[in-house]
Amino acid sequence: MVAEQYREIEERVTKACERAGRKREEVTLIAVSKTKPISMLKEAYEAGARTFGENKVQELVSKMDSEELASDISWQMIGHLQRNKVKYIVGRVDLIHSVDSFRLAEEINIQSKKKGVITPILIEVNAANEDTKFGVKIEDTIDLIKQIAKELDSVQIKGLMTIAPYVVDSEENRPYFRKMKALSVDITNENIDNVCMDILSMGMTGDFEVAIEEGATMVRVGTGIFGERNYQN
Numbered sequence: 001m002v003a004e005q006y007r008e009i010e011e012r013v014t015k016a017c018e019r020a021g022r023k024r025e026e027v028t029l030i031a032v033s034k035t036k037p038i039s040m041l042k043e044a045y046e047a048g049a050r051t052f053g054e055n056k057v058q059e060l061v062s063k064m065d066s067e068e069l070a071s072d073i074s075w076q077m078i079g080h081l082q083r084n085k086v087k088y089i090v091g092r093v094d095l096i097h098s099v100d101s102f103r104l105a106e107e108i109n110i111q112s113k114k115k116g117v118i119t120p121i122l123i124e125v126n127a128a129n130e131d132t133k134f135g136v137k138i139e140d141t142i143d144l145i146k147q148i149a150k151e152l153d154s155v156q157i158k159g160l161m162t163i164a165p166y167v168v169d170s171e172e173n174r175p176y177f178r179k180m181k182a183l184s185v186d187i188t189n190e191n192i193d194n195v196c197m198d199i200l201s202m203g204m205t206g207d208f209e210v211a212i213e214e215g216a217t218m219v220r221v222g223t224g225i226f227g228e229r230n231y232q233n
């Protein structure tokens with residue numbers, strides 16, 4: 001079931017790229033495997049998934065440690081990150097999507113220095129300004145990026161991430177995706193040292209096609225690949 005669903009989502013990603021006149025290689029499909037067992041991750045892997053996203057440190061680490069999974073998986077932290085847990089993932093994940101404060105970036109910087117690595121990060125933006133969401137406000141994003149780039153040399157800002165509102169009609173999120181793309185262009189135009197805007201991580205099961213049409217380079221799809229999540233166990 002997972003393999004079939006993975007291929008179906010992959011196909012929809014390809015079609016959205018075609019509609020938008022973009023190359024398929026421009027968009028990375030992240031299989032969001034939170035709450036799902038290793039057996040399902042293996043199925044997705046066998047269908048072609050190589051990039052997996054998790055939103056809890058403990059679960060992420062236990063999956064990265066699993067000997068049942070191949071070693072060529074790119075693991076990415078997509079969820080809210082507490083500073084006291086940064087040390088468990090620095091040097092082990094390829095990208096942290098969810099940096100929304102200087103203090104968090106500072107801790108990632110400290111742990112990166114200790115391990116002798118440079119950690120690629122994205123800045124999480126609360127594009128729709130929802131009270132319930134993490135992320136920096138659009139209008140505060142450039143200042144945060146400038147501060148991180150100036151003061152922290154063991155993190156590298158690679159782009160932006162957003163979690164759009166939950167909507168029934170994905171078209172409702174198009175303006176937010178468009179704002180994110182415009183923001184990333186504005187930041188590129190600032191020419192800040194050590195900052196690039198190669199990555200725009202936006203779009204989930206309900207709206208990834210619209211996100212691709214508006215410029216997403218990473219889409220994070222959970223339910224569409226693995227089915228509904230059950231948080232009871």
Ligand SMILES: *Cc1c(COP(=O)(O)O)cnc(C)c1O
Pocket residue numbers: 032034055078079163204205206220221222223224
């Ligand atoms: C769970 C999650 C997703 C995937 O959501 P679906 O709607 O199941 O595709 C994407 N991004 C983040 C940050 C998540 O926590």
